[in-house]
Amino acid sequence: MTFEQLAFYFLASVAVIAAGLVITVRNPVRAAMFLILTFFTVAVIWLLLEAEFLAIVLVLVYVGAVMVLFLFVVMMLDVDVDQLREGFAEYLPIGMTVAVIILLQLVIIFTSGPFDIEQMPAPAAAAADYGNTHQLGLLLYTYYVYPFELAAALLLLAIVAAISLSLRGRLSSKRQNPDAQVRVHKDDRLRVVKMNAEKQD
């Protein structure tokens, strides 16, 4: 067994077990931690596939940012696990049906020819100085520059929309204005009164 195979089987089993634990573990924070572990191991598997840019971006974006916010929310909410589990038996048949259908679809697709191991052989190993990031950058900023910019504009629009939707009604709250605080000058706060001494009588 080569080192890569060993690493792959190890990582794959970790990923599968962690993914299973995400949905079975009772504590929501621990479930989130297992989801992080799943992302991380999948990222390392992508590294084995020589997709280093995608792997690192997966860690950077999902592990480093998205899951942090997710954990924030999970920790702030006092999630009642028992209440969440109440409908488990009731919804189990529907859930199982959907899962089986999805599994069947996947099996049909993957056994139907185009995805055969003969049709899609492993690509030749890239040269040692091959840079995934470089290639991706070249493609994104030349051939796909318009779709790329369009996606960026859409995301920006979504950010602005999300902020404007969630910000309503809060503008009357009391807040400090640090700009004004920084710009404040001694003369605005303090008035030195000069007056002559008066005789006491």
Added chain:
Amino acid sequence: MPEWILYLLDFLPDWDWLHVLLVSLIKVVAIFIPLVVAVAYLPYAERKIIGYMQIRIGPNRVGPRGWLQPIADAMKLIFKEIIVPTKSNKYLFILAPILAIGPAFAVWSVIPFTDTLVLADINAGLLFVLAMTSVGVYGIIIAGWASNSKYAFLSSMRAAAQIVSYELAMGFALVTVLMAAGSLNLREIVLAQGGGLTNWYLWPLFPMFMVYFISGVAETNRSPFDVAEGESEIVGGFSIEYSGMTFAVFFLAEYANMILISALTSLMFLGGWMSPFGAVSDVLLLGDGIHWLLLKTSILLFFFLWFRATFPRYRYDQIMRLGWKVFIPLTIIWIVFMGVMMFLTPWGYLFH
């Protein structure tokens, strides 16, 4: 890698992967041990330097001039009882310090110490650094939550928001470095700054150097941005419930991160292991070498300690304002400005 180690490895069975694994392991230990020693002695340096700044002597009882103080501290922490609070989440409580220190050390695998002395010379080294430093935040969040303490939780919220915010500014500042160097590989970024003091990215990217280093101070939760452990407001911060070795691990992670930020700043902006004297430097220690990287890193670490002795703590909303409303717009404008300068004006050479 000395010859005798390779010779020893020849006796092992012909498993290539085992060979690779063992060689890597030896290299990891060779980086790890000096790093741990440095991390142990940095608090001692901090106490001494801040002591002298405040006209005190600092620790001077253990060993000559206090040189054995870190060892005494380590012994004390090792033998202290680890108290796990009742109603805390025990697994996560123990896991948190490990999550804090793991990424802090993992990043060192891509740091080039000289042109040849690097554990993993990967193409996307800069991205790896960004990814790993962004993972470090979990230790703090989990510590705050698992402690089942209000102060710890407040602190972890503060720390997480602060780290996530300043990471953006740091990332954007690094984008300008990779625009100038044209590479994500840390070794190539340093090599692009060869030829002496004037070729360092410190000069053309001076505002970004400031943004990066100040964000680095905020990212490591150091004074004046240390609201996460602000004693006057939330007692000890996220590590309040930790004692003994679990506390020591958080402590080590913080100092390891400080060293890391300093080393990264010297690699990105100060020419790494490159000598400031450029071509005239074949004399003795004036040539390129690891000692320059260590010297530059030490100077930046001195700045960290200097800040702590000098500035009062920021208010939390001012930290957020500085990150989001000053640094991030500044870096974005600088990226656009630099792109325009490089490709549309004849002054592009300034940035190469």
